[in-house]
Amino acid sequence: MYQIKTLNKISPAGTDRFDKSKYAFVEEIADADAVMVRSASMHEMEFSPSLKAIARAGAGVNNIPIDKCSEQGIVVFNTPGANANAVKELVLAGLLMSARKVVPGIEWAKTLKGQGAEVGKLVEKGKSAFAGPELMGKTLGVIGLGAIGVLVANAARHFGMKVYGYDPYLSVDTAWGLSRETKHANSLSEIYQNCDFITLHVPLTPDTKGMINSESLEACKNGVRILNFARGDLVNTEDILAALDSGKVSCYVTDFPNDELLDVDGVIAIPHLGASTPESEDNCARMAAMELIDFLENGNIKNSVNLPNVKLERSGTCRLGVIHKNIPNMLSQISQTISAAGLNIDNLTNKSKKDYAYTVVDVDGLISKELPEQLGAIDGVVRVNLYR
């Protein structure tokens, strides 16, 4: 039996994919072969040697200690694009709310409760305080043109917005999906100087942390509206509060409230609802479950953030999955060790991703108990998994 631990509420569209005759859900992470997680932080957790994989049912993996997982040979998956439409739709709502003062307007309307027949008159008298501009003809800067950024950039065109996109690592696949009308910004300064609205769609990394700060805000247009549906720490809280206070920023929409941001004029704080739709929760859970099943049963890897994609049709009698450092001479040592055990290699594939690599070997013959240990003893091998 494979043991699965869920750390957040995961949709049954995913958990139901696990065949009950082969999988059980466990209470303790210490017993798990694999973990399914959404936003729970795993940074302080200890991982037992049984843990082979973590699947993030979602996009951002900053809640998972990726380097520690790689060192321990734990494959970390995410579900690229599976919640992108849900986020795009909320970003569009965010754009509208940031422009039209809908949120403070609704709050004010509630204060008229009890005024009886006067309500209509009071509404007409007070509404001018909540006027806001249209989106048509305004300029939107999209920072990060991945699964979400591209959908937002393309959709904003339908509001009649001019769109600038910035992503120095834009993938070819994503570029194909991007509207030709999107202006390619060569630098962040180009976004800051030209845009009335700026929306962030980058992962939180040491490079992107605090990217919106006093310096970048200073370079923005007066009255800019900032939308952050990516991660709270991309924006320096103290600096955005100062910019709201001075009027440099007229609205900050964030899906990641913190105590300082709550109840501040000009801040629209949403409780991390970007991916909270039944459709996206189902998509993410289903994709995460399928990734885990193919890895636990066949050693195939798809959508890992720390190891390469590897898919090999099963052949031979047994499969070895060897996770190792991406250094010279690994493949020859692995194949020599297998040959020395008297086994014929039926098929083999090897791929690398940054500092790590993955070799999958299908062999003919029975694998002895010693062989995984011998492979594990090769300098640079991190973990050996056996698939019967």
Ligand SMILES: NC(=O)c1ccc[n+]([C@@H]2O[C@H](COP(=O)([O-])OP(=O)(O)OC[C@H]3O[C@@H](n4cnc5c(N)ncnc54)[C@H](O)[C@@H]3O)[C@@H](O)[C@H]2O)c1
């Ligand atoms: N609010 C939510 O519920 C919610 C839901 C999904 C994702 N997210 C967040 O949004 C982020 C993006 O999600 P996605 O699905 O579009 O991911 P993605 O991986 O498809 O896209 C990220 C894009 O950012 C680009 N990028 C990386 N560093 C950059 C930099 N320094 N400058 C500009 N571009 C850079 C990458 O090249 C990539 O194209 C996730 O990492 C996650 O933190 C939030």
Ligand SMILES: O=C(O)[C@H](O)COP(=O)(O)O
């Ligand atoms: O990175 C993501 O996919 C989002 O932030 C969604 O997080 P959630 O799964 O906790 O809603």
